[in-house]
Amino acid sequence: MYAQLVETGVKRIKPLAEMSEQERSFQEKIDGEIKIEAKNWMPEAYRQTLIRQISQHAHSEIVGMLPEGNWVTRAPTLKRKLQLMAKIQDEAGHGLYLYSAMETLGADRDEEVAKLHSGKAKYSSIFNYPTLNWADMGAVGWLVDGAAIVNQVVLQRTSYGPYSRAMVRICKEESFHQRQGYEILLTMMREGNQAQREMVQDAINRLWWPALMMFGPSDEHSPNSAQSMAWKIKRQSNDELRQRFIDQTIPQLQLLGCTCPDPDLKWNAERGHYDFGEIQWDEFYEVLRGNGPCNQERLDTRRQAMADGAWVRAAAVAHAAKKAARKTRSNAA
Amino acid sequence: MNPANDLLDHLLRLGDSALVQGQRLCEWCGRAPALEEELALMNVGLDLVGQARNWLDYAAERLADGRDADHLAFRRDERAYRNLLLVEQPNGDFAVTMLKQFFYDAWHLETLKGLCQSSDPRLAGIAAKALKEVTYHLRRSSEWVERLGDGTEESHQRMLLAIPRLWRFTRELTAPDAAESRLHQAGLLADPAQVADAWQATVATVFSHATLPLPEAPSHFYLDARKGLHTEHLGLLLAQMQSLPRAYPDAVW
Numbered sequence: 001m002y003a004q005l006v007e008t009g010v011k012r013i014k015p016l017a018e019m020s021e022q023e024r025s026f027q028e029k030i031d032g033e034i035k036i037e038a039k040n041w042m043p044e045a046y047r048q049t050l051i052r053q054i055s056q057h058a059h060s061e062i063v064g065m066l067p068e069g070n071w072v073t074r075a076p077t078l079k080r081k082l083q084l085m086a087k088i089q090d091e092a093g094h095g096l097y098l099y100s101a102m103e104t105l106g107a108d109r110d111e112e113v114a115k116l117h118s119g120k121a122k123y124s125s126i127f128n129y130p131t132l133n134w135a136d137m138g139a140v141g142w143l144v145d146g147a148a149i150v151n152q153v154v155l156q157r158t159s160y161g162p163y164s165r166a167m168v169r170i171c172k173e174e175s176f177h178q179r180q181g182y183e184i185l186l187t188m189m190r191e192g193n194q195a196q197r198e199m200v201q202d203a204i205n206r207l208w209w210p211a212l213m214m215f216g217p218s219d220e221h222s223p224n225s226a227q228s229m230a231w232k233i234k235r236q237s238n239d240e241l242r243q244r245f246i247d248q249t250i251p252q253l254q255l256l257g258c259t260c261p262d263p264d265l266k267w268n269a270e271r272g273h274y275d276f277g278e279i280q281w282d283e284f285y286e287v288l289r290g291n292g293p294c295n296q297e298r299l300d301t302r303r304q305a306m307a308d309g310a311w312v313r314a315a316a317v318a319h320a321a322k323k324a325a326r327k328t329r330s331n332a333a
Numbered sequence: 334m335n336p337a338n339d340l341l342d343h344l345l346r347l348g349d350s351a352l353v354q355g356q357r358l359c360e361w362c363g364r365a366p367a368l369e370e371e372l373a374l375m376n377v378g379l380d381l382v383g384q385a386r387n388w389l390d391y392a393a394e395r396l397a398d399g400r401d402a403d404h405l406a407f408r409r410d411e412r413a414y415r416n417l418l419l420v421e422q423p424n425g426d427f428a429v430t431m432l433k434q435f436f437y438d439a440w441h442l443e444t445l446k447g448l449c450q451s452s453d454p455r456l457a458g459i460a461a462k463a464l465k466e467v468t469y470h471l472r473r474s475s476e477w478v479e480r481l482g483d484g485t486e487e488s489h490q491r492m493l494l495a496i497p498r499l500w501r502f503t504r505e506l507t508a509p510d511a512a513e514s515r516l517h518q519a520g521l522l523a524d525p526a527q528v529a530d531a532w533q534a535t536v537a538t539v540f541s542h543a544t545l546p547l548p549e550a551p552s553h554f555y556l557d558a559r560k561g562l563h564t565e566h567l568g569l570l571l572a573q574m575q576s577l578p579r580a581y582p583d584a585v586w
Contacts, residue, residue: 065371069362088362089379193581
């Protein structure tokens with residue numbers, strides 16, 4: 001799911017007049033909505049920004065399997081277990097698409113994963129929050145995948161072709177996950193008992209603000225956005241997307257019969273949007289810095305998986321080499 | 334002996350085995366040696382839990398005592414579970430997991446092939462769907478046994494350690510059972526002796542490609558999953574899997 005706070009390394013957007021011929025023809029393509037493809041020339045900063053963004057996105061899919069993996073062994077019915085397993089499998093698949101898209105830019109998957117494990121590369125802040133009851137599986141689907149979709153629907157029009165095409169495929173599956181997540185909550189609210197309804201409200205209370213943080217810092221604190229927008233990697237600002245998410249999600253919250261943990265939330269008829277309270281930005285930056293509730297556990301699990309699996313990967317490589325050698329010998333004979 | 338009870342026990346054996354194996358695969362989530370394996374382990378697990386649901390649905394229908402597949406999965410104690418002892422064994426390292434999967438797949442494939450010929454159309458129908466999935470499972474697990482057995486010195490050593498941990502539980506895949514023979518006589522199941530032979534042949538071939546030694550046939554021991562006599566591992570597995578429905582028995586999820 002998602003990339004927030006992607007460095008562009010660019011302090012100031014160059015006007016067309018200052019650009020080299022190559023840069024200008026690139027920018028004209030962007031402005032003309034022509035997709036950039038792997039073999040096309042691109043500014044190095046554009047390439048690096050995309051590598052950072054797509055890898056962050058891919059890492060988020062992989063780390064995002066962990067909060068759900070926490071409940072897949074405890075799903076309460078066979079149907080729910082199957083849904084959750086299918087969803088986790090989709091996420092691994094999304095990770096694979098995204099790493100492939102990233103590799104078209106000349107980046108190396110193993111190197112980028114190593115950056116994740118060393119803490120150098122980021123993943124979405126949302127996956128640093130714990131899943132504490134079954135309703136979290138519904139709320140993650142509804143709110144977290146919901147926020148991802150708002151972000152990703154726009155990214156279908158992102159200027160880099162391979163990324164945009166990956167988003168088209170991923171969005172279809174994400175929409176399905178979101179509906180399933182919402183249906184989990186709706187069932188618990190409408191057919192469940194008091195304890196279950198409390199679980200749903202509790203999950204929403206804990207995940208509401210972290211879901212809003214998925215859109216990244218507010219526009220005034222988002223120094224990289226201008227360049228990303230000029231390159232049309234980003235198509236809409238963090239605050240615009242966040243507002244869209246809130247506007248479309250509140251009616252769904254009301255349909256559930258739940259409340260929003262934001263005392264300042266209210267409809268603003270003049271703006272035609274919901275006004276909402278201030279996000280705890282200190283918390284957001286702490287989580288991004290590695291000080292969220294589960295940052296340590298999530299990275300430890302990934303590092304452990306890589307370390308424990310090293311001998312398996314080595315065996316696969318050794319066996320492939322042996323097989324290839326046997327084939328060469330039998331061809332020679 | 335009542336043939337209806339035999340069939341019910343057999344449905345539970347099929348359903349519980351698929352479910353418990355699927356549950357063990359869920360435990361790998363986020364911990365696999367490569368991203369492709371995350372996908373594959375969850376994919377196989379998903380197939381198996383889907384199959385378990387089909388078998389348990391049919392078992393519940395035959396029971397006709399008001400319990401449904403979820404009730405059978407989430408409210409039965411370990412003494413009532415009929416899964417193979419093999420599949421409840423802990424995942425261990427990737428060598429143990431893949432060898433366990435391979436032993437199970439090789440048995441599963443032959444069992445399902447036989448069931449496809451069953452005189453009970455419901456059995457044959459569920460088996461035919463599962464067979465497609467399990468053909469893929471066996472191909473994959475055979476390839477891994479071969480890769481790990483004939484990979485590096487370390488992977489070979491790990492396979493050598495995995496074999497004795499699992500081998501004694503393979504007896505139940507090959508030992509004849511009176512109830513299964515009766516079901517076979519009634520035209521409902523394949524000949525268990527044929528399943529056993531085919532299993533042994535598959536294992537011998539794959540072990541030889543994997544440069545692994547084939548142990549002596551395992552001997553009888555006290556435990557017997559057909560009587561609900563399990564290892565100590567199943568209770569813990571069920572405690573985790575069943576925790577929510579046990580805590581909220583009247584809940585709709």
